[in-house]
Amino acid sequence: MRIAIAGKGGTGKTTIAGTLARLIARRGRPVWAIDADSNPNLAVTLGVPREAHAGLTPVPRTILRDDPADGTGKRKILAVTASDVVEQYGFQGPDNVRLLLMGRVDHAGAG
Amino acid sequence: MCGAHAAVRHLIGGILEDQAHVTVVDMEAGLEHLSRATGRHVDTLLVTLEPYYKALETSRRAVILGRELGIGRVVGIGNKIRDAGDAAAVRRFAAAHDIPLVAEVPFDEAVRRSDLDGTAFIDVPDSTAVRAIDGLAGWLLAEDAAARRH
Numbered sequence: 001m002r003i004a005i006a007g008k009g010g011t012g013k014t015t016i017a018g019t020l021a022r023l024i025a026r027r028g029r030p031v032w033a034i035d036a037d038s039n040p041n042l043a044v045t046l047g048v049p050r051e052a053h054a055g056l057t058p059v060p061r062t063i064l065r066d067d068p069a070d071g072t073g074k075r076k077i078l079a080v081t082a083s084d085v086v087e088q089y090g091f092q093g094p095d096n097v098r099l100l101l102m103g104r105v106d107h108a109g110a111g
Numbered sequence: 112m113c114g115a116h117a118a119v120r121h122l123i124g125g126i127l128e129d130q131a132h133v134t135v136v137d138m139e140a141g142l143e144h145l146s147r148a149t150g151r152h153v154d155t156l157l158v159t160l161e162p163y164y165k166a167l168e169t170s171r172r173a174v175i176l177g178r179e180l181g182i183g184r185v186v187g188i189g190n191k192i193r194d195a196g197d198a199a200a201v202r203r204f205a206a207a208h209d210i211p212l213v214a215e216v217p218f219d220e221a222v223r224r225s226d227l228d229g230t231a232f233i234d235v236p237d238s239t240a241v242r243a244i245d246g247l248a249g250w251l252l253a254e255d256a257a258a259r260r261h
Contacts, residue, residue, distance in 0.1 A: 001255040002152060004136040005188075006177070007159030008169035012190045015222055015232055016159065016244060017137040022233045023241075023248040024133050032134040042137045047231025094231070103139075 018045025025095040033093070038103040047094045058101040059089045133255075155184040155251065160204060160212070162189075162197040167204050174210055184254065188247065189215035214247040216240050 005017045014037075021033040035042035043053055063085055067075035078085075091099045136153065156177040158170045170187065177185040187210040189201040198215060205212040219240035225232045233241055 001133045001155060001251065002136075003134065003155045003157060003251065004138050004153040004182075005157045005159070006138045006170075006173040007190075008161070008166040011159040011161040011166050011170075012216070012222070013159055014137050015226075016157070016188060016190065016216065016247075017135050018231065019233045019241060019244045020248055020251075021133075021135040022231070023245045024135070024252065027248060027252060029133045029252065030131060032132055034134060034136040036136050037139050044226070044229060045232055047233060050229045 014041050015045050018042050018047070021046060021097045022095050025097045031095075031097045032090075033097050033099045035099065035101050036103055040101050040103050043091075043093070043099060043101075046097055046099060048091070048099065052091075056091055056099070056101060057089055058104040059085060061105050063105060133252075153182055155186070155254075156182045157186060157188050157247075158210070159190045160187045160201045160210075161191050162193075162200045167201075171204075171208055174208065186211045186213045188213065191218045192216065193218040213250055214243055216243040216247075 003020075005013045005020075007013050018033065021031050025031040033042055033046055040058070043056055044050075048056070063078060063080055064076040065079040066073050067077045069075075086098075086100070089100055093099050156173070158173045158177070160167060160170050174185055174187070187201075187205045189198065189205075189212060192198050192201065192215050197218075201215065202212060204210075217239050219232075219235070219238055221235040221238055222232055222240065225235055232238070235241060
């Protein structure tokens with residue numbers, strides 16, 4: 001199941017996302033929490049201790065490279081496999097919820 | 112169409128090939144992100160419905176976009192419900208726009224406190240809001256189980 005949470009800023013999206021991820025994990029399902037916001041806050045509502053936040057590495061733009069099939073240089077493809085990204089940048093949080101910070105890469109070259 | 116967004120969709124899709132995993136994506140506030148990005152790799156869109164006009168208007172557009180993107184399950188989550196009047200307003204709005212309202216999360220002062228303290232809201236004891244979100248978790252997993260039986 002692939003759940004996204006949308007709504008106006010300040011309406012409690014991140015609080016619901018983090019709490020929901022933990023509660024689903026407590027019901028026995030493996031959970032990935034993905035922070036797609038360029039200003040990531042999901043770690044806090046997931047309950048990742050503040051001391052650990054420095055160790056959270058956002059997925060960098062270097063996972064992307066130019067698509068050789070495209071002459072404009074605008075199209076990007078993954079330079080590494082998805083499982084490598086997950087292994088390298090996935091952070092194990094409380095209740096075994098795994099967290100990925102995608103905001104930075106998602107905004108790479110936006111526009 | 113921005114190539115980075117395509118790559119992110121691809122990555123999320125790759126992670127999710129294992130159907131046992133549940134993925135929860137906290138989206139950017141802006142709707143532009145929803146229109147371009149992760150939409151195609153999402154099967155369930157939860158849209159927060161907070162009882163004030165601007166928030167509901169944003170949510171209505173998010174619901175329309177979610178449907179246009181072909182997301183199978185687009186539902187509303189009432190949030191920060193302070194009283195019966197708030198609940199009625201959110202229900203009326205959901206009904207008027209044909210949005211299934213699958214949870215009503217009450218306003219909880221502990222959200223702000225836990226944010227200040229840097230602690231997880233889930234750890235607040237006896238929170239009615241946490242209970243409502245747990246009800247949402249149960250509903251989602253039941254939907255997922257039903258979809259997989261078909």
